[in-house]
Amino acid sequence: MLCFVAACSNGEKGEGGEEGVSTYTFFNASSTGKDVNTAETKIGKMFEEETGVNFDIEHIVGDSNQKIGTMIASGEYPELLNAQNATNDVIDAGGFLPLNDLIEEHAPNLRKLYDPIWEKMKQEDGNIYILPSGVSNGYIKPPNIGQSAFFIRRDALKEQGYPQPKTIDEYFDIIEKYAKAHPTINGADTIPYTILQYDWHVGQLFDPPAFLSGEQEGIMVDNETLDVSVHHNQDITKNWLQKLNELNSKGLLDKESFTQNYDEYLAKISSGRVVGWFGPQWESAAALDTLEQDDDPYNDFMGFPIVFEEGIKDQYLNPESYVTSPGTGLTAGTDEEDQVKIIKFLDHIAKVDSQKLITWGIEGETYEVNEEGRFYRTEEQIEQVSNKEFADEFGFTALGWYWPIMSGTFDDGNSVDPEVQPEVAQLSYDEVDKEFLEAYNIEVFTDLFTEPDPAPWFPFWDAVIETGSEAQLYDQQSRDLIKQSYPDIILADPAKFDAQWNSFKQEFEKLPYKAYEQVIEDSVKKEASLME
Numbered sequence: 001m002l003c004f005v006a007a008c009s010n011g012e013k014g015e016g017g018e019e020g021v022s023t024y025t026f027f028n029a030s031s032t033g034k035d036v037n038t039a040e041t042k043i044g045k046m047f048e049e050e051t052g053v054n055f056d057i058e059h060i061v062g063d064s065n066q067k068i069g070t071m072i073a074s075g076e077y078p079e080l081l082n083a084q085n086a087t088n089d090v091i092d093a094g095g096f097l098p099l100n101d102l103i104e105e106h107a108p109n110l111r112k113l114y115d116p117i118w119e120k121m122k123q124e125d126g127n128i129y130i131l132p133s134g135v136s137n138g139y140i141k142p143p144n145i146g147q148s149a150f151f152i153r154r155d156a157l158k159e160q161g162y163p164q165p166k167t168i169d170e171y172f173d174i175i176e177k178y179a180k181a182h183p184t185i186n187g188a189d190t191i192p193y194t195i196l197q198y199d200w201h202v203g204q205l206f207d208p209p210a211f212l213s214g215e216q217e218g219i220m221v222d223n224e225t226l227d228v229s230v231h232h233n234q235d236i237t238k239n240w241l242q243k244l245n246e247l248n249s250k251g252l253l254d255k256e257s258f259t260q261n262y263d264e265y266l267a268k269i270s271s272g273r274v275v276g277w278f279g280p281q282w283e284s285a286a287a288l289d290t291l292e293q294d295d296d297p298y299n300d301f302m303g304f305p306i307v308f309e310e311g312i313k314d315q316y317l318n319p320e321s322y323v324t325s326p327g328t329g330l331t332a333g334t335d336e337e338d339q340v341k342i343i344k345f346l347d348h349i350a351k352v353d354s355q356k357l358i359t360w361g362i363e364g365e366t367y368e369v370n371e372e373g374r375f376y377r378t379e380e381q382i383e384q385v386s387n388k389e390f391a392d393e394f395g396f397t398a399l400g401w402y403w404p405i406m407s408g409t410f411d412d413g414n415s416v417d418p419e420v421q422p423e424v425a426q427l428s429y430d431e432v433d434k435e436f437l438e439a440y441n442i443e444v445f446t447d448l449f450t451e452p453d454p455a456p457w458f459p460f461w462d463a464v465i466e467t468g469s470e471a472q473l474y475d476q477q478s479r480d481l482i483k484q485s486y487p488d489i490i491l492a493d494p495a496k497f498d499a500q501w502n503s504f505k506q507e508f509e510k511l512p513y514k515a516y517e518q519v520i521e522d523s524v525k526k527e528a529s530l531m532e
Helices: 042-051 064-074 084-092 100-106 108-113 115-121 154-159 168-181 208-212 235-249 262-271 281-292 336-350 352-359 379-386 388-394 422-428 431-439 470-491 494-509 513-530
Strands: 022-028 053-059 080-082 135-137 148-153 191-193 274-280 301-304 328-330 406-408
Touching: 022 336, 042 053, 042 336, 042 352, 042 388, 053 336, 064 084, 100 108, 100 336, 108 115, 108 336, 115 135, 115 513, 148 154, 148 168, 148 281, 154 168, 154 301, 154 431, 168 191, 168 235, 168 274, 208 235, 235 470, 235 494, 262 274, 262 281, 274 281, 281 301, 328 336, 336 352, 379 388, 379 422, 470 494, 470 513
Parallel strands: 022 053, 022 080, 135 406, 191 274
Antiparallel strands: 080 328, 148 274, 148 301
16 A cells, blocks of 8 residues: 555554544545645544544646556555546556445445435446545535636626627627737736646537537437437537637637646636636636735626527536546555544545535634524625635635535535525625626526526436447547647638548547447436436
């Protein structure tokens, strides 16, 4: 077993030097961030006192697949691992331990938390290896955009009289007008529209065709028949790439879109020089948090559910979902005594009181409860928990997502996520937020978005794709082909666009995408049947 810290122990002195405390390592390939020991946070210290366990959390630096590949090759792993896109590779290599019996014997709270998706979590061999975050306990429409949308700089909207773009042409028109009027922002060249395409961050380029045509994220699923098709070789993708080609020909596309890394992308967003971008809000959250501290509140962004044409019903908001991967698992090489300690720690996290502590904090300190039992935060508390330093020190950052966490609502009707609680959302809005809400005649920002249609199969990326299969071959080869070809198509002379697209399509048609579609379709139909 790979111990990243000297304190990896069986009841010996932990990192803090306390007798009886066991310190383990949790390597998180799904997130960048500051490495920290959970006991250095307020919540984590409480959990340590209650369980005798803490974790050194290490985050990915560089290529996550390369890092996980090294673990697989050596057979040495941290005790807890979130392997992100390489999850199935670790399972295939025997790197994750089966959790069924551990949970049944030692973790009644985990068993209850995962009960709605217990069968869905099982691999083909019947074993559960991964504990996902976000186990749904009922749908609640978020007041603010946390997932994908087409975002645009607020200053551009204000300057042009608060237009409400609905189509992609209207959206890019706003960007073009603003960029021409403001060739520089904050003393540097304006970046009209940028794209992140780095490592596993590919959704900003891959996903828009589906959203623009009124589909839910990532793939085409007929909700009546549950038939599945990829869209990379379809006209909707051609139309999207042609829009970007036109944008580039006008000098409005960031030329570094296909070479910048994640940190460089975040730096651009936080600089206030970017006018528009597409993607999930959480992917750019670190940069947006920086912008919120800016002296100019109009540097921030507002998201819109953009479609190709008027009349298409948008489906940007995620439906109630039952995500089972990626997630976190215990790794091979962890001895039985440590397995029990770790699973009991995770079971402690799964208690309702612990879940409320992780998401809401401490009553009277980070939230209040009114006479009707509704949770809320005062303006002072909202400002406090919004401070990254406070969130880090309290433990909201270290012990939130990527651990076993519920989503939706608690049984008492309060939202699991405080930001989704109406009482909190309304108080969270500053004067500029209220200015935009009033200008668009809405109460919360998602009022512009259509409520999602039910999709019991969602999310499709839960499908198990066997290593070495045609579907897996397509998954990798299509990513490689797209990463190579899309920039050439987008950056081509407009007169050569059709030729570039046809060349790509010919190469794409050689890939075993039908095998991939069949695997996803089988999974979609199976997942839907498990929720009946």
